[in-house]
Amino acid sequence: MTTNKPTILVYVYEPDRAIINEIQAGIEEEGVLFEIIPKTEINAFDLAFEAANESVLGSGIGISGKEVVLQMRNLNRDKPVFRYHEPDDQTCRKLGANSARAVKKMPFKI
Amino acid sequence: MKLIAGVDIGNSTTEVCVGGVASDGTLEFLSSVSRFTTGTKGTVDNVAGIKTALEMAMEKLNRPVGDLSLIRINEAAPVIGDTAMETITETIITDSSMIGHNPSTPAGAGTAVGELLSIRHLGQGDTGTPYIVVADRSVTYEAVAELLNKAMERMQIVGVILQADEAVLVENRLKKKIPIIDEVRNVDMIPEHKMAAIEVALTGDSVRMLSNPYGIATLLDLDAEDTKAVTPIAKSLIGKSSAVVIKTPHGNVKENVLPAGEITIVSKDGNRRTINIDEGAVPIMNLLEESGEIQDMVGEAETNVGNMLSGIKNNMENLTSEQTGSVHITDILAVDTLAPVLISGALAGETCMEKAVGIAAMVKTKQLPMERIAQVLTEQIHVSVKVAGVEAVMATLGAMTTPGTTLPLAILDLGGGSTDAAMIDETGTVRMTHKAGAGELVSMLIQIELGLHSRTTAEEIKKYPVGRVESLFHMRLENGGMHFFEEAIDPRLFGSVVLIEPHDLIKIEENVAMEKIIQVRKEAKQKVFVRNALRALREIAPEHNIKKIPNIVLVGGSAEDFEVPEMLMEELAKYKIVCGRGNIRRTEGPRNAVATGLVLSYIGGKHDDE
Numbered sequence: 161m162t163t164n165k166p167t168i169l170v171y172v173y174e175p176d177r178a179i180i181n182e183i184q185a186g187i188e189e190e191g192v193l194f195e196i197i198p199k200t201e202i203n204a205f206d207l208a209f210e211a212a213n214e215s216v217l218g219s220g221i222g223i224s225g226k227e228v229v230l231q232m233r234n235l236n237r238d239k240p241v242f243r244y245h246e247p248d249d250q251t252c253r254k255l256g257a258n259s260a261r262a263v264k265k266m267p268f269k270i
Numbered sequence: 271m272k273l274i275a276g277v278d279i280g281n282s283t284t285e286v287c288v289g290g291v292a293s294d295g296t297l298e299f300l301s302s303v304s305r306f307t308t309g310t311k312g313t314v315d316n317v318a319g320i321k322t323a324l325e326m327a328m329e330k331l332n333r334p335v336g337d338l339s340l341i342r343i344n345e346a347a348p349v350i351g352d353t354a355m356e357t358i359t360e361t362i363i364t365d366s367s368m369i370g371h372n373p374s375t376p377a378g379a380g381t382a383v384g385e386l387l388s389i390r391h392l393g394q395g396d397t398g399t400p401y402i403v404v405a406d407r408s409v410t411y412e413a414v415a416e417l418l419n420k421a422m423e424r425m426q427i428v429g430v431i432l433q434a435d436e437a438v439l440v441e442n443r444l445k446k447k448i449p450i451i452d453e454v455r456n457v458d459m460i461p462e463h464k465m466a467a468i469e470v471a472l473t474g475d476s477v478r479m480l481s482n483p484y485g486i487a488t489l490l491d492l493d494a495e496d497t498k499a500v501t502p503i504a505k506s507l508i509g510k511s512s513a514v515v516i517k518t519p520h521g522n523v524k525e526n527v528l529p530a531g532e533i534t535i536v537s538k539d540g541n542r543r544t545i546n547i548d549e550g551a552v553p554i555m556n557l558l559e560e561s562g563e564i565q566d567m568v569g570e571a572e573t574n575v576g577n578m579l580s581g582i583k584n585n586m587e588n589l590t591s592e593q594t595g596s597v598h599i600t601d602i603l604a605v606d607t608l609a610p611v612l613i614s615g616a617l618a619g620e621t622c623m624e625k626a627v628g629i630a631a632m633v634k635t636k637q638l639p640m641e642r643i644a645q646v647l648t649e650q651i652h653v654s655v656k657v658a659g660v661e662a663v664m665a666t667l668g669a670m671t672t673p674g675t676t677l678p679l680a681i682l683d684l685g686g687g688s689t690d691a692a693m694i695d696e697t698g699t700v701r702m703t704h705k706a707g708a709g710e711l712v713s714m715l716i717q718i719e720l721g722l723h724s725r726t727t728a729e730e731i732k733k734y735p736v737g738r739v740e741s742l743f744h745m746r747l748e749n750g751g752m753h754f755f756e757e758a759i760d761p762r763l764f765g766s767v768v769l770i771e772p773h774d775l776i777k778i779e780e781n782v783a784m785e786k787i788i789q790v791r792k793e794a795k796q797k798v799f800v801r802n803a804l805r806a807l808r809e810i811a812p813e814h815n816i817k818k819i820p821n822i823v824l825v826g827g828s829a830e831d832f833e834v835p836e837m838l839m840e841e842l843a844k845y846k847i848v849c850g851r852g853n854i855r856r857t858e859g860p861r862n863a864v865a866t867g868l869v870l871s872y873i874g875g876k877h878d879d880e
Contacts, residue, residue: 185411189375189438232742234758241742241761265740266374267765 168194168219168259169211173202175223182249183221183228186256192217192263204229209237217263221255230255232262241268272339273300273331275324276868278664279316279346279643282686282709283307283827286323287865288331288338289872297873299855301330302862311687312346312639317646324651335651342658342868343644349600349632349704351687352582353714356530356574357609357626369431369460369514370480370507370620373453377441380449381469381479382428383489386462386516389414392421402429402466406457411436415443422446429468431514433457451512465490465517471510480504480513490517506622530627531573538563547575547627551604555801558602566598567631578629586633601632603707605797610721621721628715630798632688632706662692662702664867669823671866672852680810680819681852681863682803682838684828686710689799691806693819701810705802709828715794720782730776731791734769735832738784745775748788792833799834800841821848829860 168187172180180196187194201207204222208229211220218233230242242258244251258268271290278285287302305323309315320343321335328335384400389409395401403421405414411434418427422445430440430450437452449470454460467489469477479485483504487497500515507513530548535558537543545557558564569576579599586597605628610621644655662683669681678695686709692702709732717728737745742758745768762777767784769776778787804816812818822842824835835851842849852860 185436185439188442189436191375191438235742236758239758241764261765265765268761270762 164216165195166193166216168192168217168221168263169215170194170196170221170223171199171201171207171211172196172222173199173204173207173224176226178249179223179226179228179247179252182252183223183256183259186253186258187260188256190257190260190264192260194259204243205237205240208240219259219262221259228252228255230259230262271298273333273337274869274872275327275338275341276664276865277320277323277341277343278661278862278864278868279307279311279320279344280685280827280864281307281311281351281688284316284319284323285862285865286320286327287862287869288327289869291873295873297869299866299869301327302858302865303327303330304861311350312643314639314643314646316643317650320643320647321651336653338653340872341647341653341655342872343640343647343655344659344661344664344864344868345640345657346661349634349688350586351630351632351706351708351710352585353628353630353707353711354578354582355607355609355626355628355714355718356578357611357624368503368507368516368620369451369454370477370510370512371453372511373435373437373451375435375438376452376470376512377437377450378447379470379472381467381489382449383465383467384426384428386460386464386466388462389417391462392417392425395421395425397425400426400428402431402468403427404431404457404460404462405433407433411439412443415440419443419445431457431460431468451514454514461516461518466514467517468512468514470512476509476511477507477513480515481507481510486515490515492517502622506620531570531575533570533575533579534568535561536565536567537561538565547604548625551606551627554602554604555805559805564600566600567602575627575629579631582629582631583633597633599631600634601704601706603630603705603711603798603802604628605630605707605711605715607715607718609718626718628711628718630687630707630711632704659868659871660700660702661864662690663694663700664864664871665690665825666692666694666700667867667870668854668863668865669825669852669867671855671870672823673856675821675823678820680807680822682806682822682824682829683826683863684708684799684803684824684831684834685826686828689802689806690826691803691810693810703806703809705806707798707802712794712798712828715797716790719790719794720780720787722780727778727780730769730771731778731787732794733831734771734776736767736778736784736787737770737775738767739763739765739775748784792837795831795834795837799828800837803838803841816842816845816847819845819847822850823852824850825852825854825860825863827861835860 204224204227207222208231212231212233220231222229226246228244229240231240254269274289276287284305284307288300290298290300303323303326308319324335384402387401389403389405429448432452435453437450469480471477481504483497483501486500532544532546535543569579583597607626607628608623609626611624612621640657644657648655666681680693683690689705689708694700713728716731722728735748737747739745744754767778807816808814829851839849854862854866
């Protein structure tokens with residue numbers, strides 16, 4: 161499914177609630193729009209890759225359970241910008257902010 | 271074939287050149303090497319660096335160092351440089367009376383005035399008073415928004431100060447839009463129940479009211495006396511995207527003008543001339559020129575400049591192990607600069623640009639103990655070592671191997687510690703001079719003005735052009751061009767300003783705009799190298815008229831800089847002089863002139879030194 165709104169796409173499969181909340185907060189604080197769309201794929205790499213390439217802004221996040229991947233358009237599927245397994249709240253907040261900073265062309269929060 | 275090595279010990283690098291002399295006297299250059307100088311120039315510590323450089327040069331020929339028949343070391347100029355910086359104004363803001371910083375995402379543009387109140391004490395607020403609420407990191411954005419929404423039903427809340435980076439998150443959940451400042455590190459230092467004014471600038475703009483003394487007066491209802499007292503606050507808030515000014519009774523803010531002190535210049539003819547340092551660099555340099563040849567310089571005791579000059583002298587005494595009082599400063603280069611100084615009592619790590627002066631000083635020491643170095647070197651590698659020739663003469667000899675040069679010829683040796691000039695005419699007469707200030711002063715100025723933590727970063731900024739990584743696949747170069755990467759680059763570089771090294775990109779950790787870096791870098795080079803080149807050339811030129819120098823060859827480490835030679839060429843073109851970066855032996859670029867000159871002078875000279 162593609163959308164024409166300028167949003168960061170977050171493709172999810174049975175995502176962890178806390179993770180998704182913090183990622184949302186991270187994007188929101190940076191002032192960029194986003195959409196969360198449930199998918200049937202399980203692999204977070206696939207989810208992120210698809211999300212980034214379908215996002216008008218070229219920035220996508222894949223969440224599968226407690227696996228999180230940040231991707232940008234045209235990057236190799238297996239070499240995402242960031243990937244975490246069971247990240248803590250702060251890491252999720254930063255990942256959300258970074259998906260927005262990728263759009264704003266600002267340095268990532270590391 | 272006999273192998274002869276020339277060794278040039280400089281302030282920063284040791285250069286070696288190896289040449290082979292055939293039985294018919296013809297010379298062939300075989301290899302050259304450049305290494306960091308170990309220890310202070312002219313001390314026995316140099317031997318370690320010389321040995322490594324010689325080994326490396328001989329390795330290229332697959333021969334041991336012992337195969338050399340002679341090593342020639344330059345009679346190094348007995349001058350050593352040092353740099354120092356002192357601020358001459360100082361802003362002291364005590365009692366935490368302001369915050370001014372650039373959070374990346376504040377919310378709700380506008381100004382507000384109210385009494386400061388902690389979010390934990392919302393219950394204590396009255397209905398009639400406007401409040402600015404302060405919340406620390408431990409309260410989540412959801413809780414902050416909920417508490418504020420509830421409190422707003424019965425009291426007037428006009429602004430918020432947050433410790434966490436959550437301004438937009440809170441704003442999006444508030445029913446009423448008010449200015450919110452976030453990322454204030456030390457919220458616990460904000461005094462409660464004081465009146466405060468807060469301002470958030472429109473996106474891309476900077477604060478207007480709080481960077482204007484009358485703006486602060488308007489918001490906080492100040493009289494003429496208090497308005498005068500808040501002027502330093504207004505000054506330090508210029509260019510910030512958000513700000514808070516807290517009204518403390520008896521304004522605890524002052525701008526100190528530090529006792530900058532006077533410099534006394536003692537000429538060789540016994541004349542003493544005195545100038546106050548806060549007159550700025552230009553009058554100081556003019557006075558210096560008036561003074562002619564200089565015996566020594568002293569700073570007024572118990573002042574910044576006094577401490578600075580005696581610090582330099584002490585440093586030199588320690589390094590050269592000369593007796594106290596025997597070291598004299600014979601030249602300085604003073605440069606005006608601005609230094610960001612941390613404001614005492616700052617709540618978010620604010621700095622204020624203070625007026626400062628940077629000084630490079632040059633110390634004339636007794637003749638450097640080169641014979642001693644030669645002796646130690648001989649003992650260690652069993653090759654005969656000879657101290658031969660004055661540095662400037664050797665440099666000129668070496669510079670003449672640059673294609674397209676002719677006599678009379680002047681060289682400008684742009685080094686690390688000093689800028690040297692020499693001129694040789696058809697009769698072989700040499701005039702030379704040494705001026706304080708070169709590459710190291712440029713690095714210091716870059717470090718100070720950009721507020722960099724490490725000198726290494728400043729050195730790298732001096733050496734390489736900058737670019738900004740705009741996507742994982744391309745970067746914008748400082749000349750406006752674009753560079754594309756074949757593969758996605760390291761995401762840590764994304765969005766950052768980077769230095770373009772030939773084979774790598776170096777990220778600049780400090781948050782400084784690319785334009786600012788370029789401006790500071792170019793100005794520092796202009797202030798030091800262009801000014802010093804003119805100073806030095808005027809001194810060696812026939813009748814002190816630069817126009818009478820037909821051609822100038824730039825040599826030394828800083829002549830390799832990617833923009834300094836162009837700056838000098840532009841400046842000297844006004845005098846119709848042929849000037850350019852040297853190309854020693856057609857292959858070495860501007861380096862290795864002295865070492866080459868040492869080998870060359872062996873051919874020209876008498877050979878009784880073996």
